[in-house]
Each structure stands twice: as structure tokens, then as C-alpha cells.
Amino acid sequence: xxxxxxxxxxxxxxxxxxxxxxxxxxxxxxxxxxxxxxxxxxxxxxxxxxxxxxxxxxxxxxxxxxxxxxxxxxxxxxxxxxxxxxxxxxxxxxxxxxxxxxxxxxxxxxxxxxxxxxxxxxxxxxxxxxxxxxxxxxxxxxxxxxxxxxxxxxxxxxxxxxxxxxxxxxxxxxxxxxxxxxxxxxxxxxxxxxxxxxxxxxxxxxxxxxxxxxxxxxxxxxxxxxxxxxxxxxxxxxxxxxxxxxxxxxxxxxxxxxxxxxxxxxxxxxxxxxxxxxxxxxxxxxxxxxxxxxxxxxxxxxxxxxxxxxxxxxxxxxxxxxxxxxxxxxxxxxxxxx
Numbered sequence: 001x002x003x004x005x006x007x008x009x010x011x012x013x014x015x016x017x018x019x020x021x022x023x024x025x026x027x028x029x030x031x032x033x034x035x036x037x038x039x040x041x042x043x044x045x046x047x048x049x050x051x052x053x054x055x056x057x058x059x060x061x062x063x064x065x066x067x068x069x070x071x072x073x074x075x076x077x078x079x080x081x082x083x084x085x086x087x088x089x090x091x092x093x094x095x096x097x098x099x100x101x102x103x104x105x106x107x108x109x110x111x112x113x114x115x116x117x118x119x120x121x122x123x124x125x126x127x128x129x130x131x132x133x134x135x136x137x138x139x140x141x142x143x144x145x146x147x148x149x150x151x152x153x154x155x156x157x158x159x160x161x162x163x164x165x166x167x168x169x170x171x172x173x174x175x176x177x178x179x180x181x182x183x184x185x186x187x188x189x190x191x192x193x194x195x196x197x198x199x200x201x202x203x204x205x206x207x208x209x210x211x212x213x214x215x216x217x218x219x220x221x222x223x224x225x226x227x228x229x230x231x232x233x234x235x236x237x238x239x240x241x242x243x244x245x246x247x248x249x250x251x252x253x254x255x256x257x258x259x260x261x262x263x264x265x266x267x268x269x270x271x272x273x274x275x276x277x278x279x280x281x282x283x284x285x286x287x288x289x290x291x292x293x294x295x296x297x298x299x300x301x302x303x304x305x306x307x308x309x310x311x312x313x314x315x316x317x318x319x320x321x322x323x324x325x326x327x328x329x330x331x332x333x334x335x336x337x338x
Contacts, residue, residue, distance in 0.1 A: 015091050015288070016093055017096065018195075018315065019096070020096065021097070022076070023079075024282055025277075051066070051281060070109075073116050076109075081125045089129075095133045099115070119163075133162075148180050155187055164318065166184070166194060188215070194218075204225050218315055232271060241311065244276060245290070246263055310330055313330065
């Protein structure tokens with residue numbers, strides 16, 4: 001059972017995240033408002049103000065039903081701005097969204113309009129709340145190699161100040177990482193930062209294959225690497241950044257509880273790890289709560305938490321002037337606390 005009572009990160013120390021799916025960030029109250037706007041019944045997936053699902057397959061159905069009420073560029077602008085405003089209020093200085101044209105296309109929205117609306121939300125959040133954000137376009141693994149390659153070509157065509165990365169999400173237990181080598185070569189050659197989901201549902205061999213076949217700078221999740229000491233050493237030596245999501249992992253049963261989560265062991269082994277929320281309202285978490293989990297369950301103090309925020313900024317898919325400005329905000333906080 002998920003512990004929903006962990007206290008959050010304290011007062012406005014800088015936090016950041018690299019791993020959050022945009023539709024998965026939609027709070028239930030926003031989905032209910034959108035459903036009312038379109039006359040859509042979402043009572044099967046939201047009850048008493050919370051998402052309802054039983055297992056991973058059911059979670060995906062819940063996710064798709066909630067995503068279906070975002071249908072216009074304005075809807076996605078509202079979603080992106082709403083989420084970024086919420087984490088900025090908790091001290092976030094940076095966030096990255098995974099975006100995929102598939103859910104909005106299924107809801108009747110053209111991929112270009114989807115990006116336009118989402119970027120408008122990022123711009124509004126920066127103007128109002130001072131938070132930087134970027135987008136990572138993802139291919140859907142279970143859609144197959146051709147679909148992921150098409151996503152990579154789309155991402156390269158639309159690469160911009162705001163869309164800076166390419167990744168792959170979806171059902172990890174379908175296909176092999178090596179099936180997607182060409183898609184990731186296209187994205188890398190097009191100047192996009194590379195990340196890929198691996199080592200959540202499958203074990204360390206999945207992480208190793210991702211490293212060998214796709215050559216990412218970051219791995220989404222990657223926590224099952226802990227089962228292979230040689231792989232852990234490789235991750236540390238190659239300075240691969242893991243986008244860890246402890247709340248998600250425990251909610252989905254990847255690990256039975258936070259005491260079993262390998263975040264502190266990976267960190268102690270020299271692996272570059274970061275804290276992230278994944279699909280926060282679905283897993284009864286938030287970015288703030290992830291930092292609280294690290295404090296309460298992993299024994300991390302302020303300096304360690306701030307160091308992992310710095311790791312996230314160092315690994316962010318941003319231009320160097322933006323990275324320098326974000327790191328300066330962390331440094332200013334350290335000076336202010338001295």
C-alpha cells in the first residue's frame with residue numbers, strides 16, 4: 001500500500017525534474033473541468049477527486065480516458081501552465097515534459113497544433129512564475145519501430161528552443177531496444193538530447209541494451225540496474241543520469257516499499273540520480289513529495305537534495321546560457337543559506 005502521508009520538501013529550496021509526462025501531470029480537478037466543457041463522462045476513472053486504477057494495464061486505460069479531454073492548443077497550454085505553476089510554487093526552477101502527438105491526435109488535434117499549444121503554456125509559465133521548461137518528444141514503444149522512427153523525424157523537424165529532446169516511452173515489455181536504433185540515430189543527428197525509458201519493468205539487461213543500442217545521455221527510471229553490480233559501475237563511469245521516480249515505482253509495485261527502493265544505493269555507488277514525479281496525480285505524488293520521500297526514507301539532507309537538483313540541471317536538455325542561469329539560481333540559494 002502506498003504511503004500518502006510523507007511530508008514534502010521544505011521551504012522553497014530549488015528543485016527540478018526531468019521526467020514527467022504531460023497528460024500524466026493533469027490534476028483530476030482539471031480533467032473534471034475539461035470533461036464538463038466537452039460533455040464527457042470520466043466517472044469511471046475519477047472518483048472522489050482521485051484517479052482510479054488497479055494495475056498497469058488499467059492505469060494506461062485511465063490515462064487515455066483522462067487525456068481524451070484535452071483537444072485544442074488552448075487545452076494543452078492550460079495543462080502545461082497549470083502544472084508548471086504548481087511546481088514553481090513549491091520551489092521548482094526547471095521542468096521537462098514528455099510529449100507525444102498520439103493522445104492529442106486521437107482526440108482530433110493535429111500534432112503541430114499540439115506542440116504550439118503546449119509551448120504557449122511553457123512560455124506563459126515562464127513569464128508568470130519564472131520557471132524554465134522544455135519538451136522531450138517521445139515515440140511509443142509498443143507502436144513499433146516504424147512509428148518511433150516517424151516520431152523522431154517529426155521531432156527533428158520541430159526542434160526549437162522549447163523542444164530539445166527525444167525519448168521513448170510505452171510498454172517496456174514489447175520489442176527490444178535495438179529495434180529502435182535508427183530512430184534514435186535520426187534524433188541524435190538532428191541535435192536532440194537523448195533519453196529512453198528502461199529498467200523499470202525489465203531488468204538490468206534492458207538498461208544495458210539501451211546503452212549499447214541507443215546511446216542515451218539519460219535513462220528514464222533505470223532502477224533495475226541495481227541488480228547488476230557491473231552495470232552500476234558502468235552507469236557511474238559513463239556518467240549516465242537516471243531519471244528516478246520513487247513514488248511511481250512503489251505505486252506500480254516495481255518495489256514493495258520505499259525501504260526497498262535502490263535510489264540511495266545507486267547514489268552511493270556514484271550513479272548520477274535525479275528525483276522526478278512521472279505521472280504525479282496518478283501515483284498520489286508530486287515533485288515536492290519526491291524530495292520529501294528522499295528526505296524521510298533515504299535519509300537525504302538539504303545538501304544532498306540540492307546536489308541532486310544540480311545534477312538535474314547539469315543533465316537538462318537546454319542551451320548553455322540557460323543552464324548557467326539555472327545553476328546560478330542554485331548557487332544564490334546556497335549563498336543565501338550560508
